[in-house]
Amino acid sequence: MLKKNFMNVLIPMLSILLAFIIGMIIILCMGANPIQAIGFLFRGAFGTVTNLSNTVVRSMPLIFCGLCTCFAYRCGIFNLGGEGQFLMGAMAALAVSLLIGAEGPWVTVLAIVAGILAGGFWGLLPGILKSWRGLNEMITTIMFNYVAVLFMGFVYTSALREGSVPQTAAVPDLTKISRIFPNLRITWGIVIAILVGIAAWYFLFHTSKGFQLRAVGFNPTASQFNGFSVKSYRLMAFVVSGAIAGLGGASDILGTQFRLISGYGSGYGFDGVAIALIAQLDPIATVIVAYFFAVLRVGSTTMQVGSGVPTSVIDIIQALVIIFAVAGSAMMHLPTVKVFFSNLFGKKEAA
């Protein structure tokens, strides 16, 4: 049994290694030194305390978006709208912090609450459309993403614009989420993110409501027959997952980004989906996978800068890592592979 679990970890690890080897070959073909490039990657991610802190900073929005997906999928809802919900949260938090005309920790709290509400609201809309009109949440959430992105464009070019570039004013200093260590960019937002991860895990696996939510996700008919309100659990999943993303947006804008600019938050939603699925919808694993995504992102920036390969090579390597890692763990579930391993270990244990 132990060995089987070991294989479940080992195989994805090997596949990630393989992805890197292919990446190295590409880098070699580009005329750069692959060993050095890997060196840059690690240096970029872990080389200095600042860099280490950057990976943590980078992981925060990813954790929230991953948890957003994780929570919804656990209830059988394919929420692809993480990005929109994240942005709505960010916009609401920013609007509160800018428009309230005061600054201070209480404004921060207010702004975060606003972010949660806005994200939850943006999740509620597709939820209502699903339960009221039966609309597939995959399309509606994609549409709502576009609307949110465009709405953000409106906010930073017109509504809350400040100055000559299309961007909003920055969050006032006292409203910013404070840093944990004065000279590192890590804020208490990361603590919130981890706490949300733990809370989601606790809720899903250690409470009756979470149990019922998962049951609805696995088998709505059986859940209905056994007295769970399928509709309200689904709505709840929509709202809570939106709220998690919204909280992420608020924490990011109040702690790291401070203002809205063009392209903000782009891709976070889909990263979240990938992260949650790679983590096999486990909230704690989601936090960890999100951190590895961030490491890859931060490290690869340095690798790109240091070795001079085009950014697209880095993207290719990142995609390869996802492709290989997930394929590796998927492989472990194949019937033939299962039989193979059980025979392998069966024989060894007998010996």
Add this chain to the structure above:
Amino acid sequence: MEELLRMEGISKQFGEFFANRNVCFEVRAGEVHTLLGENGAGKSTLMNVLVGLYQPTSGSIFLHGKKVKIDSPAHAVKLGIGMVHQHFMLVEAMTVFENIILGDRRSKKPFIDVKERKKEILELSWKYGLNVELDEKITNIAVGAQQRVEILKALYRGAELLILDEPTAALTDVEVEGLYSIIEKLKAEGKSIVFISHKMREVLHVSDRITILRAGEAICTLDADKTTSQELANLMIGRELSEPIYSKVTQPGDPVIEFINVSYKKSFKHGGLSEVSLRVAKGEILGIAGVDGNGQSQLAQIAAGVIVNESGEVKLKGKKPSTFAPRGFIDERVSLIPEDRNLMGLVGDMSIEDNLVFKSTEDVRFSNFHGWLLKKNAIRQYSEELRDKYDIRCQSVAQETRNLSGGNQQKVILARELEAEPDLLIAVHPTRGLDIGATRYVRDSMIEARDKGCGVLLISADFDEVLQLSDRIIVLFEGQIMGEYSGKNPPIQEISLAMAGK
């Protein structure tokens, strides 16, 4: 008779588990050969190996004495092997006609020649007396009709060796008679049949030979006319099973549920109820007899609060239910053994223990703070107790229910529903597809519940079961009640006629 098929030393492994181990099995031309065994003995697995759906871990197959490697169902079709699967292989979104012609290779024409094909199929269905509505979607036809479609599908393909995996589980007695005559006709045409069923009567009636599987291994092969059901049961489960005689109750207590002129989708013959009035009292079993698809599902679902009646009144323990939803009914101690265990009863991706405490996670026994902290240890302990009490055979209670055999899945539901100490137990086809051991267990449990004062609403397409267990019998036909009969010495002839709408 000449040998048609021989399977030699077949083993099939799933993960660590062997569903078949070194099985040898042989079929002669023109015979009906029955596979008999408990749930999970590996009958279906063996046949799935034969039709190429599963690849055996080891062993070989010979057809007409020649070794063949059947690597896909397509190949099996080509070799003249057809199978009616235990779980319907019907595409619900398509019509009966489309389901029958699926994968058809009769002509090379790219387009479907609807007229010609329909004519052929109708001729076939007329020949074998299998009545089907070709243009109806599968979702809109009753289970019995679906079973007929499955059989027709196999016949349409014209197999030399036809495997029937529990084809009678969803058929009425009349339809079973029809199936017997189909089997006779096929035999007369020189075709061979592998028959799988848990009903001894049927097995002894149709078979020429019987092979018994136990825990994945073939125990022996017997000639049908030289054996008895006692001997078969003994070989199968290792002990004798006598036909039980259950006592009947004539003086029931207060009513637990009453239907007063209840209607639901009146115009639907196969999914509606019209002006149904009935009553189940404490300590009695009310049996609903009738061909499947005459409103039984709807009756059960209204009685469990899943769907709401359109007119009339439903009274629980003498009053209107406060919330007409499953939750409200569960709180009034109504338990349900649903007709489709995997769809409505269990969450296959969750463990046995989760399914056992499914409805009661907020109970103080299983959680603190009104459900905000589950007591995992208490749940584990409780589940293990139930596992032992209800004889649920599994590797561990943490195992997913999806991988259990049908009998054990049913036991999980039974355990959950009976442990809730219901005042009303609604049991829909509670023993469908179960082997004799499991069937006996389920029936005994229902009687025991009744004797403890629970009212039981038994809905079953198995007429024998209704007769055996019920204290009163009601016949349902096209959503209407055709008559009510005492369970003690019931007029069998009269009831059969009522079931046919006469």
Add this chain to the structure above:
Amino acid sequence: GGAKETPAPDSSAGAATDTPAKTYKVAMICDSAISDGGWGAACYNGMVDAATANGWETAYTDSIDQSAYADSMISYCDLGYDMIFAPGNQYSDAVVQVAADYPNVFFAVLNGSETLPTANIASILPDAKQIGSIAGIIAGTMSKSNVIGFIGGMELDTTKAKLANFESAAKTINPSISAVSAYAGSFNDTAKGMELAASMINDGADVFFGDASAVDSGARQAIDQKNGTGAIGIFDIGQPADLLGQNPCVVCSVVTDNAGMIGLCMKDVQSGTFGNKVVYGNLENGCVYLGKFNDELVDADTQTKITDYVKALQDGTFGK
């Protein structure tokens, strides 16, 4: 964790500053591709030209997300680059953040605001008003339909200024002219540029000016298509490089000499006078100028007319 308080592990950076025959290094970060045939390309070429002229080494990172701006710049700083060139105001925040941590690295922000510069940050500011006016002069002189079109990428202040001056300069020359305008909301959706131009042509526009990078190339293509194989009746004005010859419809370009401005910054770095200043680019210092004319489309008379107007603009007498 094993994190230690160690300085960035580049001895190479420190060593490089000590060697006398130092080769300076400049790096550019860019959110669009440097091969976009528009803004990214113009900026990159500007940097490379300036570097060649001053003997510097160059590096770049392109197509990066806004979230990676800071990370990339930090990486360059760690690698010992002397100057970081950020071609747009959208990088300002990240620049300010990173510049504070790396006082020995110099940052040049193209189109940065006038208030941005600090001890190690300079703004490079081509005069958007003049650019718009020059284009307006060309459009006002060339338009026969009296409708001129403008396609913007994002609603940047510089873009807005270009549009306003484009329209007013054209009106100064020909009061009956009106301008139609739209924003693509993107710098790389070429197809959108096409659609916008096509529908503006449908509204009668016959001279176009765009400030949207790859979107502009889509617009030019739509114009070329409309012109067909016959006589060219709809024109486009290029920017920021001299695009003459790229498409048949280009009559002339308003050229911004990025290389010149970046070169000025490099000289400042070498002489230690960098920072706290805005490097302007305009007609006066030659960093903004009128490109070559397409002689087949613009006759000599019109050419002199335009050149005269532009001179007047430079002298401040245009429209007075």
Add this chain to the structure above:
Amino acid sequence: MDGSTISDLIIATVRMATPLLIVALAELYSERAGMVNIGLDGIMAFGALVGFLVCYWTGNPYLAVICAAVAGVGVNMVYAFCTITLCANQIVYGMAINIFAPALASFIYRVVFGVSSTLAQATLMKTVAIPVLKDIPLFGKLLFDQTPMVYLSYLLVIITAIYFNRTKSGLNYKAVGEYPKAAETMGINVIRQKYIACIICGFFAGAGGAYLTTCYVNTYSDGVVAGRGFIALAAVIFGRWTSPGVMMACLLFGFFDALQLRLQIGSNLIPYQLFQMIPYVMTLLALTLLGNKISGPKANCKPYFREER
């Protein structure tokens, strides 16, 4: 609105709907076999690049489209192998394609053209007028003087409808998306059918991408696909998995996109983002009014293990 504005709007609608339509049909073929592919954006990007390159080098847009389609198949095989053979999650791999393929495209473009400010331009596919139909007054010239790709894509709508509703092979195809195990027991090779679906999907999605760079704009830039793959995905669901429905959805979307661009011009007071929302909001509105209880092929997104119960 005068005549020329209306005809301009119609022609723009067709122009903007065509790439969506080709790609949406690609997704339709994929989903009909139970393969949800959200990597369309990525495949399109790659197809757009290959189409552009081939067109640039050979000057033959037809060859370019075919090469792009083949390239699309190539990319989609990654998705196919992982999701069909390894039974991995389809959404994850769609996403992976969306990261992988555009990066690869951008990388190749960089390798081929290096860093240059001169814009590489290729020839565009010529329009071909259909002899009699183009003489129909008013719209004839507009609708029947298009590139062959446009005609082909509308022809494909009809062929697809016939294929799925009238042919045996189409019926078998659909069965694989609905209940693969049942299809398998009927002698249909599910795995092969799924691979075929992925080949068709990759082919059309690649061609749809190439449409952008061979029939629409004559340059390649990194963001050229601009989320069209996701719109196509939505169009399939909106069109309820039937080709005429998908066509209507694409035309509707194309119409609102064309309309918003035209509304944007000349109304400078209203922020342009609000116009840009129109297609999305209208799609949501239309869906809400119509309702969409139909849930599509039953086995969508589910991995198929032959030996699974």
